[in-house]
Amino acid sequence: MSANSPGSTQAAPRNMEEFMEGIWERNPVFVMVLGMCPTMAVTVSAINSISMGLATTFVLAASCWLVSVMRHMIPKEVRIATYIVIIATFVTVVEYAIQAISLEVSEALGAYIELIVANCLVLGRAEAHAAKFPPLAATLNATGMGLGFTVGLTMIGAVREILGNGTLLGVSLFGPNFQPWVVMVLPPGGFFTMGAWLLLFAIYRDRKARRGGGGVAAQGASHGA
Amino acid sequence: MSVETIAAPQVTPTGQLLRVLGIVSAVCGLIIVGSYQLTLPAANANRRLALERAVFKVVPQAKSIVEYYALPTGGIEQAKPGAEAPVTVAKFYAAYDDAGKLTGIAAEAGAKGYADTVRIMFGYDPACQCINGIGVVSMKETPGIGDKIRVDADFQANFKALDVKLKGDLSALANEVKTVKHGTKTNPWQIDAIAGATVTSRAVGKGINDAAQFLLPKLVPNLEKLKVRS
Numbered sequence: 001m002s003a004n005s006p007g008s009t010q011a012a013p014r015n016m017e018e019f020m021e022g023i024w025e026r027n028p029v030f031v032m033v034l035g036m037c038p039t040m041a042v043t044v045s046a047i048n049s050i051s052m053g054l055a056t057t058f059v060l061a062a063s064c065w066l067v068s069v070m071r072h073m074i075p076k077e078v079r080i081a082t083y084i085v086i087i088a089t090f091v092t093v094v095e096y097a098i099q100a101i102s103l104e105v106s107e108a109l110g111a112y113i114e115l116i117v118a119n120c121l122v123l124g125r126a127e128a129h130a131a132k133f134p135p136l137a138a139t140l141n142a143t144g145m146g147l148g149f150t151v152g153l154t155m156i157g158a159v160r161e162i163l164g165n166g167t168l169l170g171v172s173l174f175g176p177n178f179q180p181w182v183v184m185v186l187p188p189g190g191f192f193t194m195g196a197w198l199l200l201f202a203i204y205r206d207r208k209a210r211r212g213g214g215g216v217a218a219q220g221a222s223h224g225a
Numbered sequence: 226m227s228v229e230t231i232a233a234p235q236v237t238p239t240g241q242l243l244r245v246l247g248i249v250s251a252v253c254g255l256i257i258v259g260s261y262q263l264t265l266p267a268a269n270a271n272r273r274l275a276l277e278r279a280v281f282k283v284v285p286q287a288k289s290i291v292e293y294y295a296l297p298t299g300g301i302e303q304a305k306p307g308a309e310a311p312v313t314v315a316k317f318y319a320a321y322d323d324a325g326k327l328t329g330i331a332a333e334a335g336a337k338g339y340a341d342t343v344r345i346m347f348g349y350d351p352a353c354q355c356i357n358g359i360g361v362v363s364m365k366e367t368p369g370i371g372d373k374i375r376v377d378a379d380f381q382a383n384f385k386a387l388d389v390k391l392k393g394d395l396s397a398l399a400n401e402v403k404t405v406k407h408g409t410k411t412n413p414w415q416i417d418a419i420a421g422a423t424v425t426s427r428a429v430g431k432g433i434n435d436a437a438q439f440l441l442p443k444l445v446p447n448l449e450k451l452k453v454r455s
Contacts, residue, residue, distance in 0.1 A: 077242060086253060089257055090256075097260070180369055182370065
């Protein structure tokens with residue numbers, strides 16, 4: 001895995017690599033298992049998951065860009081304080097934006113929007129990546145991570161919504177006689193679904209490794225930010 | 226004593242630390258204030274729309290609304306636009322049709338549910354002195370259990386002509402609005418709870434009762450004043 005070697009010369013493939021890293025190889029939800037608080041809390045429906053994921057993506061991309069722009073001027077003694085101020089700024093921006101776009105979404109996500117400040121994925125990316133790479137690479141990597149987070153959340157949210165509510169994106173799938181599996185929209189359902197997906201990915205990785213593909217994905221878990 | 230000096234770790238001068246923190250805070254402050262100013266009109270418009278939608282849901286014939294306060298000393302007063310409501314008053318909304326005739330009253334009610342305050346909007350019909358329709362304004366009740374108050378058809382049926390007549394002297398409700406156990410509703414002032422969601426159902430009943438006990442004794446004697454849109 002060469003994604004983290006700064007001395008790469010081919011710009012275009014490298015940018016692609018930066019972007020794809022978070023979506024597949026080091027997916028924040030299923031490989032790095034970061035940012036579990038919103039992952040468990042807001043994934044009761046697909047639309048909540050998508051909104052939360054996109055809000056996080058914006059915060060990630062914007063704060064990593066700004067951290068990267070300012071990386072030479074920020075002394076290491078105050079770097080965490082600086083990153084948190086920057087992250088909190090963009091979380092506030094995204095909160096205002098959501099209120100302006102849709103009150104319903106804002107109410108559904110509640111305090112979890114504010115809690116993006118404390119999402120370890122965001123601070124982790126700022127510290128482990130954006131502080132070391134130029135703005136373009138940092139922003140691409142953060143956007144990829146954010147979209148990977150969105151995909152992960154949506155995969156959990158869709159399963160929970162289908163089983164726990166009988167709908168997907170609000171569209172009824174099984175008709176009025178479906179008895180919803182209520183536990184799936186309660187907190188335990190989040191853990192069940194997350195566990196099931198992790199199991200599926202583990203089986204997939206195991207198979208791939210045994211076929212001799214050399215586990216790119218299998219390594220990922222040990223590379224947590 | 227040997228004077229072997231260990232290479233001192235690079236120290237950033239205090240002035241520079243402060244300067245960097247100052248610059249970062251200033252940049253972030255500008256971003257926050259800018260985005261607040263940019264989104265404020267849209268956010269306010271959304272809030273107004275949400276309120277109107279909530280009122281129109283419980284008074285479906287309504288075309289326009291006027292906000293009023295019911296004063297704790299009795300009597301009512303039209304709200305001044307843009308002003309914050311004093312905490313002692315109860316807000317309510319007089320809803321008018323196209324011709325400016327009063328079609329109903331909407332008011333908010335709230336009571337502690339299972340997770341947090343359940344806030345609802347109810348429509349009061351002065352002609353039958355009853356509540357016709359409720360809508361949930363906000364709640365954090367358990368999905369699939371408590372939040373059924375929003376969709377459960379049997380529960381919603383409680384709010385077709387829910388009796389909130391006042392006593393002869395107009396000082397209080399003739400019969401307290403009360404949530405009863407599922408399947409035991411016998412009177413028009415009772416609310417049949419959702420089986421398995423009793424706590425949330427009770428919160429709705431208690432919220433309506435508290436709000437009606439406060440609001441209606443002040444509102445009903447003044448209904449004439451509201452008959453035509455001012």
